Amino acid sequence: MQKALIVIKLGGSALTDKKRIYTPRVREIHRAARQIALLRGKFSLVVVHGAGSYGHIPVKRWKLESGLTNRTQLKRVAATKVKLLEWELIFDAIFLEHQIPLMPLLASDWVVTRNGRIESADLRPIRNWLNMGCVPSTGGDLVTDVRNGFSVVSGDQLAAYIAIRLEASHLIFGTDVDGIFSSNPKLDPHARLLRELTARSALRVTRRAKISTTPDVTGGMAGKIEEAVAVASKGIPVSFTNLNKNERLMKVALGQKVPCSRIIPN
Secondary structure, eight states: OOOOEEEEEEOHHHHBOTTSTTOBOHHHHHHHHHHHHHHTTTOEEEEEEOOGGGTHHHHHHTTOTTOOSSTTHHHHHHHHHHHHHHHHHHHHHHHHHTTOOEEEOOHHHHEEEETTEEEEEOOHHHHHHHHTTOEEEEEOEEEEETTTEEEEEOHHHHHHHHHHHTTOSEEEEEESSSSOBSSOTTTOTTOOBOOEEEHHHHHHHGGGGOOOSSOOSSOHHHHHHHHHHHHHTTTOOEEEEETTSTTHHHHHHTTOOOSOEEEEOO
16 A cells, blocks of 8 residues: 655754754754654655755845846855755755655755746656655755745745645644744744644734744745645645654654644645
């Protein structure tokens, strides 16, 4: 019997320090990898990671989020790509330590956007690696954009796109907070964890989730919720959990009760 497919989005805020440029959180990457290694026996998995401090800080610093505006940007685009590759190697090497056959696929090699939204993508490599029992992986990247020359495609958008096109059984966002809150929990000590939402009610939360405490060029928590709603609207449940606490990622995947948020189809 074919295993159910889960798409796991590992947030850049959890895996890197987004206040310090080019700073991985090695301990947290190991924590995620250990859980994914255990989940491989039960599920087919696609792993998508955020760019974290390797992407958001330089993109914001060099004003790359709007695409090509002048040729002087090209060296900075190339420099950012080098750092994204460096991040990819750090991430992949740690997963290999946990005996996970991770197969990294750079988004810039299989995705084309228009105005920052995915217009076309070749999912055949992902399907092929899944069929062989591997764990395909991709992440936030600078990609070709048919209107703007290049654009930033977020790991959140990639994860949602893959979950919908491959008809995943579950999409899980691993973040640096427990889930979706009534307000920003990093700013409001009275913020309430919203444990279950419909796609419709989740959209109402996005306005309160737009304030970010770290550099973010792809929408922060509000962007995640919007992508999640698109997935839930296709009948696929979406969960948000804290990647940096205990074994919550694994427990959410296994359907166990832990503090988290879940968006269910309307």
